[in-house]
Amino acid sequence: DVKVTQSSRYLVKRTGEKVFLECVQDMDHENMFWYRQDPGLGLRLIYFSYDVKMKEKGDIPEGYSVSREKKERFSLILESTSTNQTSMYLCASRPTGPIIHQTQYFGPGTRLLVL
């Protein structure tokens, strides 16, 4: 059973603080993703990584950075939080394989509130 875990379920931070959101998957998946989810906007891709130390920008990378030093771990970094980064952050992973098998597994999410 695939498991994707995220370091925190809820976080409250003040504007300007640095935040690390960690994601770990236990199924040796090559691809990992960070999304943010906001009402009416669905899931928007922030960054993704298809291999260790590799990263690609998604649709809304501004204000975020990522780190993938180990295959199982993908971190999202908010260097200086702002109130517009208040959101639900979802991590996901997916294996590289036959295109037909494209199930993406999500973690439980981290709800971040920036005051």
Next chain:
Amino acid sequence: GQSLEQPSEVTAVEGAIVQINCTYQTSGFYGLSWYQQHDGGAPTFLSYNALDGLEETGRFSSFLSRSDSYGYLLLQELQMKDSASYFCAVLGGEYGNKLVFGAGTILRVKS
């Protein structure tokens, strides 16, 4: 870039059939996926269409027309537990490793 359009809300009664449409504009299309998300939960995979046609999985079916950049999710014999948000998502990117989601459709099932 990629964009997806789906209705924001759909309401149906128990036992009915409902269809959630999705149109997309994308570069580098590999397939269309559907995900379900209950309130407070994580999205979970429902189906994936890489080729034109209908894929059936129990009460749920998904359809794709690549020439029309259109797909739909069909839910039959609706149950109260089907009340959730449903997202279509396009698999694209240079190597087919980027999944981009629509804004989601809230399905409300009434008794």
